Amino acid sequence: MPIKKDKNIKRVGIFVCECGPNIKNALNMEEVVSFAAGLESVVLAKQFSLLCSDTGKNLIKQEIIKQKLNRVVIAACSPREHEITFRKVAQEAGLNPYLVQIANIREHCAWVIKDKDKATQKAKSIIRAALQRVLLHEPLEIKKIDCSPDVLVIGAGMAGMEAALTAAQKGRKVYLVENSPSIGGRTVRCEKIPPKLECASCILEPKMASILHSNNIQLLTYAEIEEALGYFGNYIIKIRKKARSIDMKACIGCGACYEACPVKVKNEYNEGLNERAAIHVPYIGALPNVPVIDRENCLRFKGENCDACARSCPFNAVRFEEQDEILEIKVGSVILATGYDLFNPSRIAEYGYGKFDDVYTNMEFERILNSNGPTEGKIVLKNNKAPNSIAIINCVGSRSREYNNYCSVVCCQQALMFTSMIKEQLPNTKVTNIYSDMCLSGKGSQEFYDQVRGKAVFIHTASPDKTRIRKNLQGKLEVRTASLLGLEKSFDADMVILMTGIVPNKYAAKVAGIFGLCRDQNGFFSEENTKLAPTTTAIKGVLIAGRCQGPKDIESSVAQGASAAGKVLSGLIQGEQIELEAMVAKINEDLCSGCKICVELCPYKAIDFDKEKKVSSVNAALCKGCGVCSSACPSGAIENKNFTPLEIFTEINNFNYE
Amino acid sequence: MNNFSPKITAFLCNWCSYAAADKAASAQKVFPDNMNIIRVMCSGMVDPQYVLAAFKKGADGVMILGCHPGDCHYREGNHKALRRYHLLGKMLAELGIAAERFKLEWVSASEADKFIKVITDMETTLKSLGPINK
Numbered sequence: 145m146p147i148k149k150d151k152n153i154k155r156v157g158i159f160v161c162e163c164g165p166n167i168k169n170a171l172n173m174e175e176v177v178s179f180a181a182g183l184e185s186v187v188l189a190k191q192f193s194l195l196c197s198d199t200g201k202n203l204i205k206q207e208i209i210k211q212k213l214n215r216v217v218i219a220a221c222s223p224r225e226h227e228i229t230f231r232k233v234a235q236e237a238g239l240n241p242y243l244v245q246i247a248n249i250r251e252h253c254a255w256v257i258k259d260k261d262k263a264t265q266k267a268k269s270i271i272r273a274a275l276q277r278v279l280l281h282e283p284l285e286i287k288k289i290d291c292s293p294d295v296l297v298i299g300a301g302m303a304g305m306e307a308a309l310t311a312a313q314k315g316r317k318v319y320l321v322e323n324s325p326s327i328g329g330r331t332v333r334c335e336k337i338p339p340k341l342e343c344a345s346c347i348l349e350p351k352m353a354s355i356l357h358s359n360n361i362q363l364l365t366y367a368e369i370e371e372a373l374g375y376f377g378n379y380i381i382k383i384r385k386k387a388r389s390i391d392m393k394a395c396i397g398c399g400a401c402y403e404a405c406p407v408k409v410k411n412e413y414n415e416g417l418n419e420r421a422a423i424h425v426p427y428i429g430a431l432p433n434v435p436v437i438d439r440e441n442c443l444r445f446k447g448e449n450c451d452a453c454a455r456s457c458p459f460n461a462v463r464f465e466e467q468d469e470i471l472e473i474k475v476g477s478v479i480l481a482t483g484y485d486l487f488n489p490s491r492i493a494e495y496g497y498g499k500f501d502d503v504y505t506n507m508e509f510e511r512i513l514n515s516n517g518p519t520e521g522k523i524v525l526k527n528n529k530a531p532n533s534i535a536i537i538n539c540v541g542s543r544s545r546e547y548n549n550y551c552s553v554v555c556c557q558q559a560l561m562f563t564s565m566i567k568e569q570l571p572n573t574k575v576t577n578i579y580s581d582m583c584l585s586g587k588g589s590q591e592f593y594d595q596v597r598g599k600a601v602f603i604h605t606a607s608p609d610k611t612r613i614r615k616n617l618q619g620k621l622e623v624r625t626a627s628l629l630g631l632e633k634s635f636d637a638d639m640v641i642l643m644t645g646i647v648p649n650k651y652a653a654k655v656a657g658i659f660g661l662c663r664d665q666n667g668f669f670s671e672e673n674t675k676l677a678p679t680t681t682a683i684k685g686v687l688i689a690g691r692c693q694g695p696k697d698i699e700s701s702v703a704q705g706a707s708a709a710g711k712v713l714s715g716l717i718q719g720e721q722i723e724l725e726a727m728v729a730k731i732n733e734d735l736c737s738g739c740k741i742c743v744e745l746c747p748y749k750a751i752d753f754d755k756e757k758k759v760s761s762v763n764a765a766l767c768k769g770c771g772v773c774s775s776a777c778p779s780g781a782i783e784n785k786n787f788t789p790l791e792i793f794t795e796i797n798n799f800n801y802e
Numbered sequence: 803m804n805n806f807s808p809k810i811t812a813f814l815c816n817w818c819s820y821a822a823a824d825k826a827a828s829a830q831k832v833f834p835d836n837m838n839i840i841r842v843m844c845s846g847m848v849d850p851q852y853v854l855a856a857f858k859k860g861a862d863g864v865m866i867l868g869c870h871p872g873d874c875h876y877r878e879g880n881h882k883a884l885r886r887y888h889l890l891g892k893m894l895a896e897l898g899i900a901a902e903r904f905k906l907e908w909v910s911a912s913e914a915d916k917f918i919k920v921i922t923d924m925e926t927t928l929k930s931l932g933p934i935n936k
Contacts, residue, residue, distance in 0.1 A: 770876035771847030
């Protein structure tokens with residue numbers, strides 16, 4: 145039965161809960177209830193044994209309807225416990241849920257004031273303040289807006305691919321944008337993955353193939369994000385699709401073109417260890433298997449009249465005339481999986497990286513180990529001979545006061561894997577690991593360490609920055625370090641591998657700027673909460689996954705990718721509108737002076753400045769109702785719904801200060 | 803002076819300090835008799851005028867309790883509260899209200915004991931200062 149509501153006449157019901165003996169025994173209930181009954185606008189004050197029980201809830205519902213109540217005070221336990229319960233009860237009785245106020249007479253009174261008389265007076269004070277407050281409450285509308293269920297995933301490494309595949313469900317389009325010409329991230333350029341030493345390409349290729357063949361994923365390689373406008377549910381993203389100079393549909397990846405190309409430059413995909421042509425696929429097995437013309441080095445783009453690749457192509461797929469293309473897409477949410485970079489070891493002069501031959505980074509050594517790499521997997525020195533001794537130096541740039549103070553999590557396991565793979569290929573080569581602590585998080589890694597430990601020498605140093613490399617008189621690399629007890633040690637090594645740590649991607653600042661994200665003190669993207677909300681960010685609808693959030697192992701990256709996609713799947717459903725937070729800030733345009741203080745303060749970028757009207761306005765889709773703007777507004781133009789200044793002043797003034 | 807029960811108005815943020823108070827209460831701790839608790843969504847929501855209103859109404863002391871820096875549910879509302887706290891403290895001193903009568907403390911949801919400590923410390927301080935009007 146619909147109830148008649150006369151907005152001007154307030155009809156309040158006060159329900160006082162006994163909470164079993166909890167409240168009943170601590171207060172003089174009769175006195176409290178009769179006090180409540182005598183308050184302004186109160187048409188009903190009732191005591192009940194347990195309001196949160198089904199009987200209690202039904203009683204409230206019936207009274208709301210019978211007495212035509214348009215405001216309700218529940219004097220009971222903490223609002224943190226049952227505010228939602230009683231709001232729901234009100235809603236079921238046809239009353240706007242925000243017209244309910246909780247008077248917390250259990251936690252703030254019955255339980256904590258031991259004198260019965262004092263507790264009774266206190267309860268009365270709390271109820272009066274709640275009543276006066278609820279009289280001011282306005283019914284709040286839970287707004288709904290249309291949204292796009294589609295998703296943009298940026299970065300096609302481990303986390304991004306998992307996110308894209310998980311999100312690519314029926315009726316939901318996923319745009320997967322990758323900056324480089326191929327997908328798979330750094331992992332696919334490794335030979336094996338610790339601790340089980342699984343073949344990286346074997347486990348990744350099926351996954352990459354599902355991406356390429358998915359009907360719901362539109363893969364855009366060699367592309368980057370230019371601009372993002374909008375908010376959760378409704379983003380408009382501009383993407384620059386760089387000119388690949390190849391017709392991806394016509395090309396079959398036969399490789400005739402790069403054999404014909406006369407240019408030779410360092411191959412960055414092999415960490416500069418060999419050369420590639422100007423027209424190239426990043427590495428053998430890269431997907432999609434379509435070359436790209438590196439226009440910086442291509443003779444034709446330097447003004448010469450070369451068309452060797454075009455002439456060699458049996459399918460006429462080369463497109464010199466292709467231009468960069470700007471695409472505009474509409475999505476509801478964005479998952480950032482933009483990955484990481486590795487610490488540049490030439491910053492630490494003592495390691496001699498870049499100065500001495502045969503001093504490699506971990507990524508370079510991954511390529512040396514790779515059967516498709518520059519040495520086809522053979523561990524050789526620059527002079528093509530097999531090394532008799534290899535030193536592995538851990539924590540390069542990590543856990544250091546001077547460089548990065550954090551641990552990169554994955555390098556210890558990678559060093560153990562290197563040790564194991566070197567011993568397998570060159571059983572007589574001596575391997576020495578210099579480490580200061582073994583970080584062995586993750587399933588199976590301690591067992592892996594136990595397995596590898598006996599195969600190599602492990603030198604435990606007090607700190608990674610105690611190690612130096614120089615060339616001795618015989619021209620050999622000499623590694624000098626100090627053991628945990630401070631004993632100086634030095635030995636020769638034919639090859640040195642520097643285990644460089646994970647650092648934020650060079651594009652992290654740019655991406656953070658585009659989406660308005662915060663970064664942590666180390667430059668990684670900031671999550672909403674490290675423990676409870678590791679994939680969401682302060683910006684609703686922008687999620688993060690993988691190493692762009694911080695160093696982590698592959699399984700964590702994959703889990704985070706799936707988790708981010710899960711948030712998208714449950715947050716935006718095709719054909720359904722999204723419900724917005726009702727208790728948001730509201731700006732009174734007549735009072736706003738246009739000072740923009742609120743715009744700067746809002747942590748969610750939910751306040752925009754309307755340049756024409758010269759006033760601020762709140763985007764209810766982004767506002768979370770923290771109220772930081774309302775308390776800072778010098779004109780008193782902003783109020784937080786359900787926590788308006790007037791409501792709070794009234795609460796302050798109606799407590800008993802006798 | 804022993805009979806003086808100071809009136810404290812405390813603004814508690816919904817996510818941390820209000821939860822700590824609930825926890826302290828369920829552990830059957832004792833609160834000061836004359837404490838009025840006002841729930842706010844965030845310590846950053848507390849307008850300095852609320853503090854002035856509480857003093858005007860007759861509070862002997864006012865407290866703002868928020869999440870620890872770095873733990874704010876709304877990222878950094880507590881930092882904003884801190885900035886205002888320092889300014890407001892100076893202003894209160896100009897008005898003749900002793901600095902000790904106004905306190906900002908960080909209390910996480912798990913810190914029931916800290917909650918009890920900061921409120922009883924405040925009560926003790928106010929007892930030694932005496933009622934605000936005198």
